Amino acid sequence: xxxxxxxxxxxxxxxxxxxxxxxxxxxxxxxxxxxxxxxxxxxxxxxxxxxxxxxxxxxxxxxxxxxxxxxxxxxxxxxxxxxxxxxxxxxxxxxxxxxxxxxxxxxxxxxxxxxxxxxxxxxxxxxxxxxxxxxxxxxxxxxxxxxxxxxxxxxxxxxxxxxxxxxxxxxxxxxxxxxxxxxxxxxxxxxxxxxxxxxxxxxxxxxxxxxxxxxxxxxxxxxxxxxxxxxxxxxxxxxxxxxxxxxxxxxxxxxxxxxxxxxxxxxxxxxxxxxxxxxxxxxxxxxxxxxxxxxxxxxxxxxxxxxxxxxxxxxxxxxxxxxxxxxxxxxxxxxxxxxxxx
Amino acid sequence: xxxxxxxxxxxxxxxxxxxxxxxxxxxxxxxxxxxxxxxxxxxxxxxxxxxxxxxxxxxxxxxxxxxxxxxxxxxxxxxxxxxxxxxxxxxxxxxxxxxxxxxxxxxxxxxxxxxxxxxxxxxxxxxxxxxxxxxxxxxxxxxxxxxxxxxxxxxxxxxxxxxxxxxxxxxxxxxxxxxxxxxxxxxxxxxxxxxxxxxxxxxxxxxxxxxxxxxxxxxxxxxxxxxxxxxxxxxxxxxxxxxxxxxxxxxxxxxxxxxxxxxxxxxxxxxxxxxxxxxxxxxxxxxxxxxxxxxxxxxxxxxxxxxxxxxxxxxxxxxxxxxxxxxxxxxxxx
Numbered sequence: 001x002x003x004x005x006x007x008x009x010x011x012x013x014x015x016x017x018x019x020x021x022x023x024x025x026x027x028x029x030x031x032x033x034x035x036x037x038x039x040x041x042x043x044x045x046x047x048x049x050x051x052x053x054x055x056x057x058x059x060x061x062x063x064x065x066x067x068x069x070x071x072x073x074x075x076x077x078x079x080x081x082x083x084x085x086x087x088x089x090x091x092x093x094x095x096x097x098x099x100x101x102x103x104x105x106x107x108x109x110x111x112x113x114x115x116x117x118x119x120x121x122x123x124x125x126x127x128x129x130x131x132x133x134x135x136x137x138x139x140x141x142x143x144x145x146x147x148x149x150x151x152x153x154x155x156x157x158x159x160x161x162x163x164x165x166x167x168x169x170x171x172x173x174x175x176x177x178x179x180x181x182x183x184x185x186x187x188x189x190x191x192x193x194x195x196x197x198x199x200x201x202x203x204x205x206x207x208x209x210x211x212x213x214x215x216x217x218x219x220x221x222x223x224x225x226x227x228x229x230x231x232x233x234x235x236x237x238x239x240x241x242x243x244x245x246x247x248x249x250x251x252x253x254x255x256x257x258x259x260x261x262x263x264x265x266x267x268x269x270x271x272x273x274x275x276x277x278x279x280x281x282x283x284x285x286x287x288x289x290x291x292x293x294x295x296x297x298x299x300x301x302x303x304x305x306x307x308x309x310x311x312x313x314x315x316x317x318x319x320x321x322x323x324x325x326x327x328x329x330x331x332x333x334x335x336x337x338x339x340x341x342x
Numbered sequence: 343x344x345x346x347x348x349x350x351x352x353x354x355x356x357x358x359x360x361x362x363x364x365x366x367x368x369x370x371x372x373x374x375x376x377x378x379x380x381x382x383x384x385x386x387x388x389x390x391x392x393x394x395x396x397x398x399x400x401x402x403x404x405x406x407x408x409x410x411x412x413x414x415x416x417x418x419x420x421x422x423x424x425x426x427x428x429x430x431x432x433x434x435x436x437x438x439x440x441x442x443x444x445x446x447x448x449x450x451x452x453x454x455x456x457x458x459x460x461x462x463x464x465x466x467x468x469x470x471x472x473x474x475x476x477x478x479x480x481x482x483x484x485x486x487x488x489x490x491x492x493x494x495x496x497x498x499x500x501x502x503x504x505x506x507x508x509x510x511x512x513x514x515x516x517x518x519x520x521x522x523x524x525x526x527x528x529x530x531x532x533x534x535x536x537x538x539x540x541x542x543x544x545x546x547x548x549x550x551x552x553x554x555x556x557x558x559x560x561x562x563x564x565x566x567x568x569x570x571x572x573x574x575x576x577x578x579x580x581x582x583x584x585x586x587x588x589x590x591x592x593x594x595x596x597x598x599x600x601x602x603x604x605x606x607x608x609x610x611x612x613x614x615x616x617x618x619x620x621x622x623x624x625x626x627x628x629x630x631x632x633x634x635x636x637x638x639x640x641x642x643x644x645x646x647x648x649x650x651x652x653x654x655x656x657x658x659x660x661x662x663x664x665x666x667x668x669x670x671x672x673x674x675x676x
Contacts (some may be wrong), residue, residue, distance in 0.1 A: 056578055080584070088581030095579075100572040103591055104672060105598075115580040150671045166580065 001072055003206055004053070004091075004174055005029040009066035011045070011052050018279045022048040024230035025066075027304070030174065030223075035200065035207040037217030037238075039253065040227035043275060046210045049227075050176050054091060055083035070174075089119040092167035096179040098159035102151035108135075108162050109147030116169050134165040137202075138195060157188035161195065168199065175200075176208045181216060193220055214253050218242065226250050229276050229286035232304060236313035244325075246308050246315035249287045251328045285316065293319060293327055346675040347664070354656040359412070361652045362645060366408050369641050377439040377639040398439055399427040411436065411645070428642070435649070436642035438635075445646035449628060455529060455538075456627035459549065459619065460611055462542055464604075466550035467557060472600075474554075475561030479596075480588055482566060491562070494555035502615045506548045506622035513544060527624040545623045549615055553607055557600060565596040598669045605662030609655030 011023040023045040030036040038046045051057050053068050053075065068075040070090060075083065087093075095101045103111060112131035116122055122130070128147060135143035138161040151159060160180060167175055177196060181189035197220050200207050209217055217224055217238075224241040226234040226249065234247040245251055252271035273290040282288050284299040291298070295318070302316040309321065319327070378395040379386070395401050399410065402423075410422035414434040428436035428444075435445035474494070478487040497505075512518055514525030524532075528541035568574065569592050577591045578584075617629030624630070628647055635643035667673045 054579060056575065084581050084583060086581070087579055093579040095572060095576065097572055101576045103573040103577070103595070105594055105670060114577075114582065118581040118583075152672050163576070166576075170581075 002029040002069070003032050003071060004208075005067075005069040006049070006053065007067040007069065009049060009052065009068065010064070011048050011057060012063045012065075014061045014063065015279075020278045021230050021281065022278055023052065024281070026227070026230070026232050028225050028232065028235065030206045030208055032173070032206055033200070033204050034223065035197075035209060035221045037221030037224040038208060038210045038227055039212065039214055039217060039224060041212050041275060043278070044227045045230040045278075046227050047178050050093070050178060050208060050210060053176065054087050054093060055080070056087075085119065088115055088167070088172070089170045090172060091174045091176060092170070092172035093176040093178065094160070094163045094167050094180050097183045098156055098163050099183065101163055102159060104151055107148055107150055108154070111151075112147070112162075112166050112169060115166050119170050130169060131165070134169055135162070137168075137199070138162075138165045140165070157184055157191065160184060160188075160192055164192075164195065164199070168203070171203065172205060174206045174208065176210070178210045179212070180209075182211070182213075189216070196220070214241075215257050226253065229281050230278055231286060231316065232314075233287065233317070234315040235304065236308075236310070236315075240308070240310060240313040244308060244313070245328065246313070246321065246324055247287075247317045248291050248293055248319075248327075250315075285318070295319075343664075343667070343675055347660070350660050350663070354653075354660065357656060358649055358652055359416075362412065362415070362649060363408065365641075365645055365648055366404070366411070369639075369644070370404050375639045377641065380638055381440055399423065411642075415649070435646035438643045439640045440638050440643075445642050448631065448643060449646055449650055452626060452628045452631045455625050456612070456616060456620070456629060458538060459542055459545055459625060459627060460608065460616055462539065462546040463549035463553075463611065463616075464608060466546045467554035468604075470550060471554035471557030472561060472597075474558040476565060476588070476593060478558065478562040479565035479569065479592075487562075490558065494558050497551045497555035498559075500552065502548060502552060503618045503622050505551060506545070506619055509544050509548050510622070526622075529623070529625045542625070545619050545625060548622075549611070549619045552615075553611075557603070560603065561596060561600055564599060565592055568592050568596045571595070598666070601665055601669060602662055605658040605665075606655075609651075609658045612651045612654055 006029065007027050009023055009026045010021070013020040013022060026045070026049050028036065028038070038050070040046050048057055052064055055075065055078070058064070058080070064076055066076065070086070075086065078086070102108065106114075109128060109131055112134070113124070113127040116127045116130055120127075132143045132147055135146060140146055140158060140161055146154075151162070154162060164180075175196070180196070181192050184192060193216065196207060196209075199205075207220075209221060211217055214224075221238050223235070223237055225232045226241070226247065228249050234241065234245070234250050236244075236246075241250060242254070245254055249271070252269070255269035256271070271290055272292075276282055276286060276289065284301050285291070285294075288294050288298045297318045300318075302318050304314045304316050306312070306314055307317070307321055308315065317324070376391075378391050378398060378400055381394050381398075382391045392401075399407060402410075406422055410424050410427060413419060413421045413424050414428060414431040414436060416432055418430060418432050420430050424430045424434075428434065433446070435449075437444050438448060441448075474490050478490055481487050510517060510525055513520055513522045515521040515523060515528075516525045518525065523544040524541040525544070529538060532538040532541045569588075574587060574591055577587045582591070612629075616627065617633065619625070620627040620629040621633060628650070632644060632647045634640075635647065663675070667675060
């Protein structure tokens with residue numbers, strides 16, 4: 001049994017303009033101590049899927065189908081109170097913009113201890129000690145005194161460290177990091193990613209890392225799911241996604257990575273067109289209108305099946321695997337990383 | 343912070359000075375009844391009027407009158423004939439032209455009624471406005487939300503004197519359709535504190551109605567904005583209960599602009615709607631007194647009451663600004 005298993009999750013928002021199918025049948029799972037990267041461009045449903053795990057998208061206008069199994073227990077069936085006790089305790093989440101994600105009126109010590117007291121009976125002093133311990137753990141110097149500071153007295157990177165500390169105070173088993181580095185500059189980005197990885201090794205939790213940047217997950221993820229327009233279009237291990245990408249959308253994402261290790265500078269390729277409206281996604285394969293290799297069969301929806309030869313490497317593309325391996329070579333350069341010489 | 347307060351207080355004093363000058367100007371530049379004639383009564387002979395005019399110091403040049411008044415209010419010295427006309431200060435607001443009573447005495451006598459009226463109204467409008475605003479924001483688009491928002495719009499649009507008369511017509515124990523609350527003039531007969539409160543019940547409701555409606559709508563929209571902030575999502579993700587998310591995280595942020603509004607509105611209440619309410623319900627307060635003073639061209643009394651009101655507005659604004667620094671830690675004054 002997986003630690004967390006999402007099965008055929010559908011999240012639909014009923015709006016005045018129609019039904020927005022933000023997540024349209026996503027399945028993924030994550031094991032203890034593992035890092036799952038979920039990659040896709042803005043609006044592909046990756047954040048919605050993960051907020052749904054915590055019940056944060058529940059509302060009268062949302063319909064949620066599918067199963068979200070936390071050690072076999074279906075969170076989609078759980079009551080609001082049960083979900084509240086799971087949030088921050090079993091599953092914690094950090095968000096994209098650390099500048100706006102902390103309450104501006106409360107000292108961070110108060111915000112950290114609030115997270116503790118939401119789940120544990122602990123004396124005020126013990127909670128403060130625990131908060132200071134975690135601030136130290138995430139690399140904030142002089143942690144004890146900084147508990148008395150307000151969020152605006154921290155820099156962006158430091159605030160994201162505070163957010164991480166706040167997520168970890170109750171020793172969660174799963175940390176969902178929703179674009180944790182997008183609002184930060186590149187050097188800080190590397191620090192935060194390294195921090196998450198170090199904490200994962202120390203504490204043994206599972207991490208779901210959501211990002212639009214394959215470069216971010218390249219170092220840290222064990223498994224990668226590529227999401228497009230509400231569906232997962234390719235899933236596999238880190239190596240499979242980078243060395244043997246199967247879906248044309250994944251090729252596009254890989255082609256748009258800046259590659260300082262390439263010997264000769266060349267223009268970054270881009271995926272033509274815009275992501276489809278989730279109100280009326282294209283029939284069949286959602287990537288069809290933007291795909292240079294579209295053919296007749298694409299009007300039927302391809303299932304997420306193993307096609308490349310390995311059991312765990314899944315994709316939603318009708319093209320035969322041999323054909324994919326010839327097609328994805330552009331300008332004599334293979335997309336993705338070259339397989340290192342053994 | 344201290345420097346900021348000192349600077350604000352000095353500005354406040356300058357403002358009060360300016361207010362006095364403007365009242366003087368209005369009183370003498372625009373036509374008004376001659377206070378000396380009013381004092382002398384019907385069919386008085388011209389000599390008597392002249393004599394009264396001299397007594398009141400009205401025959402002196404305007405500038406001298408103004409300088410004398412300012413001396414009395416702000417300094418302890420006997421300049422510009424202060425001792426002869428109303429006595430020396432500081433904080434001497436002169437004597438009423440008509441009754442010869444010291445203005446400060448009149449204000450102190452009238453103040454309790456107004457203070458009780460305003461304080462009660464503020465409590466009422468907060469008790470009505472804030473919960474309605476919070477519930478409407480949380481239960482947005484519910485029947486309750488729509489009903490309260492339409493009602494509040496009606497209350498905002500209704501002038502307070504009209505609302506007062508309607509309230510009397512419906513609920514007053516003497517003239518009302520249903521005899522529930524004490525009506526016009528009941529404050530004058532009330533002898534204990536609680537009897538006074540009971541007699542002010544209807545005026546409180548009337549005075550609080552419009553502002554409560556404004557606060558409810560303001561807090562509603564402010565809270566709706568706040569509830570979509572990222573830090574609310576963070577609070578939920580921490581596992582904080584929904585009640586605490588709304589009250590401690592949402593309302594805590596949404597209420598700060600309301601505090602600013604409160605300071606301004608208490609001041610404005612003294613200067614506007616309290617006067618109308620006191621007149622409609624015949625409450626012997628400062629507001630009703632100024633209406634009488636204006637009708638009788640009683641300049642020192644007008645001056646005194648207006649300065650008093652201005653003093654309150656300036657003070658409340660200062661209190662609000664200082665409170666703001668405590669409510670929002672990002673605000674620092676220099």
